[in-house]
Amino acid sequence: MRKKLNTVMEGTLLLSGNEAVARGAWESGVHFASAYPGTPSTEILETIAEEYDEIDAQWAPNEKVGLEVVAGASFAGARVLSAMKHVGLNVAADPLFTLSYIGATGGIVIVSADDPGMHSSQNEQDNRLMGKAAKVVVLEPSDSQEAKDMVGEGLRISEEFDTPVLLRMTTRICHSKSLVSVGPRKEVAVKGYKGDIRKRVPIPAHARAMHGRVEKRLREMSEWGAGSMLNRIEEGDPSVGVITSGISYQYVKDVYPEASVLKIGMSNPLPWKLIEKFIGMVDRVVFVEENEPFLEDAVRARFLIEADGKNIIPVEGELNPEIVRNALRPESVKALTWQAIDLPARPPSLCPGCPHRGAFYCLSKIKGSSTGDIGCYTLGLMPPYNALETTVCMGASIGVLSGIEKAVGRVGMGKLVAAIGESTFVHSGITGLIDMVYNGNTGTVMIMDNSLTAMTGGQQNPTTGKNLKGGDAPVLDLEGLVRACGVEHVRVVDPHDLKEMEKVLKEEIEREVLSVIITRRPCIMSYRPKKRVVATVDLEKCIGCRQCMKLGCPAISWEEDHPDISGLLCWPNCNMCVQVCPVGAISKDLGGLE
Amino acid sequence: MTPVTNVIICGTGGQGILLASEVLCSAARSAGNDVKKSEVHGMAQRGGSVSSHVRFGDKIYSPLVEKGFADLILAMEKMEGLRWASYLAPKGKLVACDLRINPMTVNTGLAEYPDIDAIMIEEKLPVSLVPAVEIAEELGNMKVVNVVLIGAISTHLPIDLEHWHKAVKEQVPSKFLEINLEAFRRGRELFG
Numbered sequence: 134m135r136k137k138l139n140t141v142m143e144g145t146l147l148l149s150g151n152e153a154v155a156r157g158a159w160e161s162g163v164h165f166a167s168a169y170p171g172t173p174s175t176e177i178l179e180t181i182a183e184e185y186d187e188i189d190a191q192w193a194p195n196e197k198v199g200l201e202v203v204a205g206a207s208f209a210g211a212r213v214l215s216a217m218k219h220v221g222l223n224v225a226a227d228p229l230f231t232l233s234y235i236g237a238t239g240g241i242v243i244v245s246a247d248d249p250g251m252h253s254s255q256n257e258q259d260n261r262l263m264g265k266a267a268k269v270v271v272l273e274p275s276d277s278q279e280a281k282d283m284v285g286e287g288l289r290i291s292e293e294f295d296t297p298v299l300l301r302m303t304t305r306i307c308h309s310k311s312l313v314s315v316g317p318r319k320e321v322a323v324k325g326y327k328g329d330i331r332k333r334v335p336i337p338a339h340a341r342a343m344h345g346r347v348e349k350r351l352r353e354m355s356e357w358g359a360g361s362m363l364n365r366i367e368e369g370d371p372s373v374g375v376i377t378s379g380i381s382y383q384y385v386k387d388v389y390p391e392a393s394v395l396k397i398g399m400s401n402p403l404p405w406k407l408i409e410k411f412i413g414m415v416d417r418v419v420f421v422e423e424n425e426p427f428l429e430d431a432v433r434a435r436f437l438i439e440a441d442g443k444n445i446i447p448v449e450g451e452l453n454p455e456i457v458r459n460a461l462r463p464e465s466v467k468a469l470t471w472q473a474i475d476l477p478a479r480p481p482s483l484c485p486g487c488p489h490r491g492a493f494y495c496l497s498k499i500k501g502s503s504t505g506d507i508g509c510y511t512l513g514l515m516p517p518y519n520a521l522e523t524t525v526c527m528g529a530s531i532g533v534l535s536g537i538e539k540a541v542g543r544v545g546m547g548k549l550v551a552a553i554g555e556s557t558f559v560h561s562g563i564t565g566l567i568d569m570v571y572n573g574n575t576g577t578v579m580i581m582d583n584s585l586t587a588m589t590g591g592q593q594n595p596t597t598g599k600n601l602k603g604g605d606a607p608v609l610d611l612e613g614l615v616r617a618c619g620v621e622h623v624r625v626v627d628p629h630d631l632k633e634m635e636k637v638l639k640e641e642i643e644r645e646v647l648s649v650i651i652t653r654r655p656c657i658m659s660y661r662p663k664k665r666v667v668a669t670v671d672l673e674k675c676i677g678c679r680q681c682m683k684l685g686c687p688a689i690s691w692e693e694d695h696p697d698i699s700g701l702l703c704w705p706n707c708n709m710c711v712q713v714c715p716v717g718a719i720s721k722d723l724g725g726l727e
Numbered sequence: 728m729t730p731v732t733n734v735i736i737c738g739t740g741g742q743g744i745l746l747a748s749e750v751l752c753s754a755a756r757s758a759g760n761d762v763k764k765s766e767v768h769g770m771a772q773r774g775g776s777v778s779s780h781v782r783f784g785d786k787i788y789s790p791l792v793e794k795g796f797a798d799l800i801l802a803m804e805k806m807e808g809l810r811w812a813s814y815l816a817p818k819g820k821l822v823a824c825d826l827r828i829n830p831m832t833v834n835t836g837l838a839e840y841p842d843i844d845a846i847m848i849e850e851k852l853p854v855s856l857v858p859a860v861e862i863a864e865e866l867g868n869m870k871v872v873n874v875v876l877i878g879a880i881s882t883h884l885p886i887d888l889e890h891w892h893k894a895v896k897e898q899v900p901s902k903f904l905e906i907n908l909e910a911f912r913r914g915r916e917l918f919g
Binding site for chain 2: 147252253276304305308309310311312380383384386387388453454455458467469470471472473474476477478479480481482483484509512515516517682685687689690691701
């Protein structure tokens with residue numbers, strides 16, 4: 134049995150950036166943490182919950198609430214951490230921008246896990262810009278050791294300069310492992326709650342004074358940053374000076390170890406004096422940064438220098454060593470021995486046994502489609518379903534469906550429904566549904582309740598009956614909630630019962646008033662079947678009609694004139710292929726597994 | 728100064744790639760190296776392509792292997808090995824599990840699974856195909872395929888046997904230790 138990490142007081146551990154953030158929070162005496170799951174940030178709170186009992190950690194219904202809860206704990210003098218993916222910070226932007234004015238009583242570190250390259254996201258926004266717009270401190274680690282250290286330093290800065298601190302990570306920092314030297318936890322006392330309306334009630338008279346303090350704070354921090362260990366000059370060949378931050382720093386060190394480097398660890402406010410010094414030391418300045426020209430624009434505007442940056446390094450996409458080599462040192466590029474080979478893509482797909490498959494199979498069968506949302510079920514867009522046509526952000530499926538009806542009417546909307554997972558519905562779909570009721574919409578909302586926040590790896594949420602630490606929690610009554618919003622027609626259906634699923638979809642789409650369908654069956658990640666039973670094909674009976682292929686099940690592949698069902702992949706508690714076969718050629722004895 | 732060793736482990740979601748790369752990292756660390764590894768989670772968990780980059784040596788900066796610099800690629804599925812071929816260094820090696828897993832694009836008829844063996848010969852790839860699935864079947868546990876493959880690459884890397892054993896012990900649950908050590912041994916003897 135592996136020792137829990139809160140019993141390891143010294144030594145070196147191989148930690149991911151996310152695990153290092155959790156460790157940093159623990160060592161720095163963080164009392165409380167709250168987050169909504171989002172790739173690539175999810176493991177921060179999971180690690181805290183699994184390894185560090187001293188920190189009270191919980192899932193919030195969305196990022197805005199997560200940040201508000203930690204803000205309150207900070208007001209009461211606790212050290213706090215909130216974590217989210219980059220687009221989660223958009224949801225939390227409202228509290229963030231005013232929290233910047235209010236400041237921190239107990240230290241506040243907010244982790245924004247950006248996703249250059251969009252490995253698992255819908256956009257590529259660079260939240261250094263959000264931090265700058267919110268006028269908060271932005272720290273950028275370049276490996277796990279720095280991720281850990283910057284949590285501690287961030288909390289200290291937060292308390293000393295009375296500001297929230299944004300720890301801006303990226304996928305490559307969150308999900309890369311490197312060695313981290315660790316120490317014991319340093320307990321910090323919770324200061325206690327004391328009301329202070331001039332500090333915490335930003336009515337205009339107070340807020341004007343607050344804004345003045347924010348501007349002063351940024352000037353002071355820029356001065357302070359020039360002498361901080363967060364930013365450093367690594368003197369090398371003076372002919373090239375690279376200004377860089379985050380993971381880009383590591384690529385620069387690999388492909389051009391001789392170059393002079395200014396490594397920026399605090400990218401807002403920028404340490405102007407240190408930057409000025411560095412510019413004076415080198416002949417040519419090159420900015421190497423992922424996504425936006427954040428450092429480049431600011432430095433060039435201030436010092437009016439000629440420099441290379443986004444003219445040689447793309448704004449879009451994730452950087453890697455070869456992109457940086459091509460830009461920084463094209464003369465060192467060697468021809469590849471083997472060229473990339475053109476191969477069929479291997480996109481993700483719904484798991485074998487996934488409850489969403491039944492819903493999308495039926496929607497596709499009746500020639501319907503959906504306005505979609507953020508979760509596994511976004512995969513409803515893939516063939517053979519082709520049953521999802523829009524995705525904007527968390528919760529948008531419902532608003533988008535309403536808007537389509539407003540533009541083209543009930544008939545023009547056709548067989549579109551809104552498809553949204555239960556966790557996403559709780560996150561920010563509820564308000565969309567209230568809007569539909571309030572403004573007289575007639576569409577159908579399909580809440581796909583698999584009782585797990587699945588896309589991010591399987592997290593608990595207010596509908597699951599469990600909390601982050603594995604304890605029992607009240608189960609949110611979705612049907613009651615939907616009815617309370619004013620929806621009269623609410624139907625719950627098992628999406629694996631294909632006949633019933635199809636019937637309910639047809640009836641509710643035809644219904645001339647607003648309705649909600651809740652498709653309910655647990656995600657396959659949330660339980661282990663007791664028996665290993667798999668579907669088999671009777672080749673004597675099979676007529677080669679390919680109906681089973683319309684399920685898009687990864688366990689079923691087509692061999693010349695018949696399906697082949699993989700015993701390795703087939704999910705025991707599922708018999709949808711048995712249901713769709715018109716001649717009974719597929720069989721499976723579920724033997725009480727239901 | 729020990730030169731940096733660059734390894735890429737690739738395959739499809741659910742094949743145990745993350746455990747394999749953890750074993751490699753443990754062994755490399757036990758042998759006294761600086762180690763970094765990088766992988767991408769998220770959408771990859773739904774049966775898509777998965778890869779893990781591992782680099783070790785005296786001092787490691789980038790967690791990503793640069794294209795054209797991989798000393799070794801371990802592919803848990805044949806086609807995924809080909810997908811990373813351009814990352815191989817001139818003297819690099821590709822060790823691939825002799826296993827085909829159709830992507831959904833093939834299942835739904837949008838693409839055909841290519842003749843991987845023919846392409847490997849045509850491109851003169853420095854590849855060794857390993858019957859890891861058959862070995863795991865003989866051992867009676869399909870979950871040890873990844874450890875058979877780790878055994879298979881162990882002789883290709885500058886890490887002594889004791890560190891591999893220690894790493895397997897660290898990374899697998901104790902009740903499955905015996906079968907995993909046996910799986911490692913069977914993989915390793917393929918390249919004696």
